[in-house]
Amino acid sequence: MWAQLMTLLGYESFGAAGGDVGGQVSRYLALDYPERVVAVHRMDAGLPIQPDSTSRITEEEREWFSAAAEWKTSEGAYGAIHRSKPNTAAIGLTDSPAGLAAWIVEKLRAWSDCSGDIEQSFSKDEILTNIMLYWLTGSIGSSMRMYHANAEIPLAQQRRRVEVPSGFSLFQGDIVLPPPSYLARVANVVRVSEPPRGGHFAPFEEPELYAHELREFFRPYRTAKGV
Secondary structure, eight states: OHHHHHHHTTOSSEEEEESTHHHHHHHHHHHHOTTTEEEEEESOOOSOOOOOTTSOOOHHHHHHHHHHHHHHHHHTHHHHHHHHOHHHHHHHHHHOHHHHHHHHHHHHHHHSSSTTOGGGTOOHHHHHHHHHHHHHHTOHHHHHHHHHHHHTSOHHHHTOOEEEEEEEEOOTBSSSOOOHHHHHHHEEEEEEEOOSSOBTTHHHHOHHHHHHHHHHHHHHHHHHHOO
């Protein structure tokens, strides 16, 4: 759908960027339309995917897999609910604005670069606006069901390597930061940076810093391809 949109807008070639779900959408754009996507910028490499049995895992990857498993145990309950019983939780969250706020704010606090003080990263107006986007549209359920759909993606698809030039901005307050060897395993890496501020929601937390990262990465591809 994104590729079709770019065609309708008159762009035969384009760059793609995102984090979390947006990072995976950008990844699949590069995998499925490599002749059109000139470069991909991502904030993460997704959750760890074990390589096939013929690939050697580095020690830093092994440590990362272990850390990710520990994180899943302590922080991943929401994901298990989203994948397995999304509609059950959605009923309560759609019925209670306080419940919806608790569900969303807990992640804003835990995953942003705020040292436990959420208002270091977001104003109250920004937090309430985010919550209201879900509340007024009744869309918390559909946002959860996406996890169920993503869990059905075959492992072979998840292991595909992006050959399009790829850049990563690894914000230091983010969760489960991948090591260089894993990035090289999953993508044709041409640039990796480590911005000093920002977490999982960096474009929301640090919009100017994120815009700077995009400009720095895409600049040579704009001049090369006229994107």
